[in-house]
Amino acid sequence: MQEYRLLPLNFRELDNKQVVISNLTNNYMLLESKEVLNQVVDGYAPAALRHHLEEGSFIASERDFESKVKLTTAAYAQLLRKDLLGQRLIMIVPTLRCDHSCTYCQVSRANQNETGFDLPSTTIPQIIEFIKRVEKPPYKIEFQGGEPLLAENFIKEFYTQFEKAVGSQNFSIIIASSLSLLNDDFLDFAKNRKIGFSTSIDAGHYAHNKHRKLITKNSFELMRDSVNKISQVLGGGRVGSVTTITKEGKDYHNDLVDVHLNLGLQDLFVRPVSPFGFAANRATSVLSNKEFVDFLRSLILRLVDEYHSGSVIIEHFFFIHYKRLINAAQGGYVDLMSPAGYAKQSLIIDYTGNIFGSDEARMIFRRHGGNQLILGNVKQPSATLDTHFSHDLLSSSFNFDIPGCNECVYQTACGSDPIYHLQEQGEPIGNKSESAFCDLHKRVFDLVIELMDNPINNSVFEKWLEYE
Amino acid sequence: MSEVLRTDSFFNESLVGLFGPAQIVKSHEASAGKSFLPRVHVVPYGTTEIPKKAPVIESNTADRYTAHGDILLLDGKGNGRVILSQTANSNTVLVTEQCDNLCKFCSQPPKTRDDSILFAFAAQALIAFNSQDFVGITGGEPLLNRALFLQFLDTLKRADCHTPLHLLTNGRAFHDLSFVKEFKDALHNRDLICGIPLYGTNSAIHDDLVGEPGAWSETIDGLINAGNHGLPIEIRVIPTKRNVEQLSSIVKLALESISSISSISIMNLEQEGWAKRHWDELYIPPYQYVKMLEQTLKLQHRYKIPIRLFNYPLCHLPQHLRQYACKSISDWKAIYEEECLSCSLKSDCGGFFVSQKHKWTNPTMRII
Structure with a gap:
């Protein structure tokens, strides 16, 4: 191609002076420098790059220009469709009571023996009716807390009634639990039922017990024993983990991997301390985004090594960013969508029966109030969703036309979180140059680009896709 | 006699x-x-x-x-x-020999004479056979005469024939949005998959291979329109010397842009019709593009859409790619050379095209 026309592109200079370019088809290319970018833009793209640029819909011959514009539009429509479709995760908080008092707790827990913090089991039929009304099978249900295992009778009763109402093939249940209270009776119940567990494992034994506080100071040991018991009694593949990275844990990526290897867990998910809700007050252990991403880099490189020595462990926070960057089919993640996942990809029913559009929305409500965040209450007869306010929030979460997002190189891979910005800046869009959300995700995408550029890493990430 | x-x-x-x-x-x-x-x-x-x-x-x-x-x-x-057989692994009926593309590798070179009677034959055959399995509709270009095709669908419907169809088309007719709508209406919920070939990420390569300037842009429009109307699409790519460097990019372009793709088929060149004339210009033996095949096949894990190899004798593929090969050559077209008789994979292998007999096969890679 001698002469070409340029299609619209966004760009970003990385720390090492390389330049990432992207377009609405969600194709990415790494250029060596700003000078190369200028050559591309000025019509003098290096000959060796022209094929790649053309195949990525960055440039087109005059004759193909119109078709490439149509293809770009079609590709972008596909991206939007992916974020618009999909199932909601429906979370239920059967109790706010908890045996732990974690330093970074997001929710404001209640003590184990308090009353008035439980969802009465008489609401179960109403909850089931509500779920059937607003969502289609197969239903994905997650029990949150508090500590859901303090309400194990509620969970059992819900399971039994739900199975009767929708059929055993049409749902799966995850229990987000510290697992400190898991007993044999409940394990027995989980046998032959579609119940999985999501538990917290922090980086470093010390950091885990320091932040995940029990009077007995043995949260880690209790979790470890329970995970082993689950594997023995229920078999593998029933437990996933969530890791909160604090200052005390930031040097313990190897420890974290070893723990997962020892427990036989394939999937982990790391996250920085949530800036939401009550965790926001206790900033002492909070890492900077840079420290967090440095941790993530070390962790991923260790997991690449593990893959080469025969162990598959996948870290999903990084992997979601990778999948969104390469257009993968299963890149849906409620916190990173455009339009946002709030209310359309998630709903949470808290212990009062109130319905919120996301876990974060319930945290903000607990801390700041804001009745508009309540989308309904399952105790109301034929409760539906009051989506008036959510609609406004969601229309502020379409990053195609949000200032700061519209020209970002990661726009098509990234998402927007109106609830986050409501909390951080008092309005749903926010100034992206001051947004910690924006800063964090840009850094993670930069990390993806950096690590993908090495074929050894990239081939492992490609292999991880086969485990989905 | x-x-x-x-x-x-x-x-x-x-x-x-x-x-x-x-x-x-x-x-x-x-x-x-x-x-x-x-x-x-x-x-x-x-x-x-x-x-x-x-x-x-x-x-x-x-x-x-x-x-x-x-x-x-x-x-x-x-x-x-025999055009429709209950014992064959797949059935196909020819509805026209006319075509608006002139592909360099066309296995059944088009003719210009009026053959609209073939549509009537095809409709009669399908109605009498009344299969519940997919039957292929092929040409020529079946959608060249759009009115006739719509009538054909209508005839099947009125005869209460629900046979699911696999339509092999160059997709150009679908560039006309109003035709896509008429087509969709005429289906009346019939299962139908469109097999549509795409040979390049740009017009220069595609149009050259199909011998028709402007074909690529119409096929692209057609793919977008058909996909947006929810017609399931099988994308077909034939690797040749001209486009093998683009193979994974073609597949990626399709998967990222076109809605409702149900599968991707990589088809080995068939030494039949005009392909014989252009064999040296086009054919590239699979061992020369194994890396490209790997790169292309990997995309199925990313997009979660199956990508399969058709018309590849197993001995022409390295072991790790054989799982993606389908036994696809029509029964009567398949032959097995003498060496094949002792091959342990013969029962899983599609064999060679009968048209390739005594011509170029690849004796060095026989017998597994």
Whole structure:
């Protein structure tokens, strides 16, 4: 191609002076420098790059220009469709009571023996009716807390009634639990039922017990024993983990991997301390985004090594960013969508029966109030969703036309979180140059680009896709 | 006198004068079914109770390779060919030999004469055969005469024939949005997959291979429109010397832009028709693009859409790619060379095209 026309592109200079370019088809290319970018833009793209640029819909011959514009539009429509479709995760908080008092707790827990913090089991039929009304099978249900295992009778009763109402093939249940209270009776119940567990494992034994506080100071040991018991009694593949990275844990990526290897867990998910809700007050252990991403880099490189020595462990926070960057089919993640996942990809029913559009929305409500965040209450007869306010929030979460997002190189891979910005800046869009959300995700995408550029890493990430 | 020309083709004097589709009747099942088509009895050699009503094909081979209810297409001169067979692994009917592309590797080069009668034959055959399995509709370009195709769908519907169809089209007709809508309406919920070839990420390569300037942009429009209307699409790519460097990019472009793609097929070049004439210019042996195949096949894990290899003899593929190969060559087109007889994978292998017999195969890679 001698002469070409340029299609619209966004760009970003990385720390090492390389330049990432992207377009609405969600194709990415790494250029060596700003000078190369200028050559591309000025019509003098290096000959060796022209094929790649053309195949990525960055440039087109005059004759193909119109078709490439149509293809770009079609590709972008596909991206939007992916974020618009999909199932909601429906979370239920059967109790706010908890045996732990974690330093970074997001929710404001209640003590184990308090009353008035439980969802009465008489609401179960109403909850089931509500779920059937607003969502289609197969239903994905997650029990949150508090500590859901303090309400194990509620969970059992819900399971039994739900199975009767929708059929055993049409749902799966995850229990987000510290697992400190898991007993044999409940394990027995989980046998032959579609119940999985999501538990917290922090980086470093010390950091885990320091932040995940029990009077007995043995949260880690209790979790470890329970995970082993689950594997023995229920078999593998029933437990996933969530890791909160604090200052005390930031040097313990190897420890974290070893723990997962020892427990036989394939999937982990790391996250920085949530800036939401009550965790926001206790900033002492909070890492900077840079420290967090440095941790993530070390962790991923260790997991690449593990893959080469025969162990598959996948870290999903990084992997979601990778999948969104390469257009993968299963890149849906409620916190990173455009339009946002709030209310359309998630709903949470808290212990009062109130319905919120996301876990974060319930945290903000607990801390700041804001009745508009309540989308309904399952105790109301034929409760539906009051989506008036959510609609406004969601229309502020379409990053195609949000200032700061519209020209970002990661726009098509990234998402927007109106609830986050409501909390951080008092309005749903926010100034992206001051947004910690924006800063964090840009850094993670930069990390993806950096690590993908090495074929050894990239081939492992490609292999991880086969485990989905 | 009966003569077996190929396992699916027969000559029989009693067929002289019969023209168009006919339905096979096996004597022992003669009572079953009432066909509106002319009936042709097929019996093993030496049968004593030959049905009185001619025509009859008396042949062991014909008997072995046909089943009661199969459809023959007769040429009026006594030749009959089985076009719809219950024992074949796939069935295809030809609806036209006219085409608006002139692909360099076309296996059935197009003709210009009016052959619209083929649509009538195809409709009769499909209605009589009444298959619940997919039947291929091929050309030529089946959508060249759009009105006729819509009528064809309408005829099937009125005859209560629900056979699912696999339509092999260049997709250009779908660049017209109003036709896509008419097409969709005419389907009336019939299962139909469009097999649409895409040979390049740009017009320069695609148009050159299909011999028609402007074809690529119409096919792209067609793919977008068909996909947006929810027509399931199978994308077909034939790697040649001209486009093999683009193979993974073609597949990626399709998967990232086109809605409702149900599968991707990578098709090995068939040495048939015009491909023979352009063989040296186009054919590239698979071992020369193994890396590209790997890169392309990996995309199925990213997009969660199956990508399969068609018409690749297993011995032409490295072991780790054989799992993606389908046994795809039509029964009568498949041959196995003498060396193949001792191959442990023969039962899983599609073999070689019969047209490739005595021509270029690849003896060095035989026998596994």
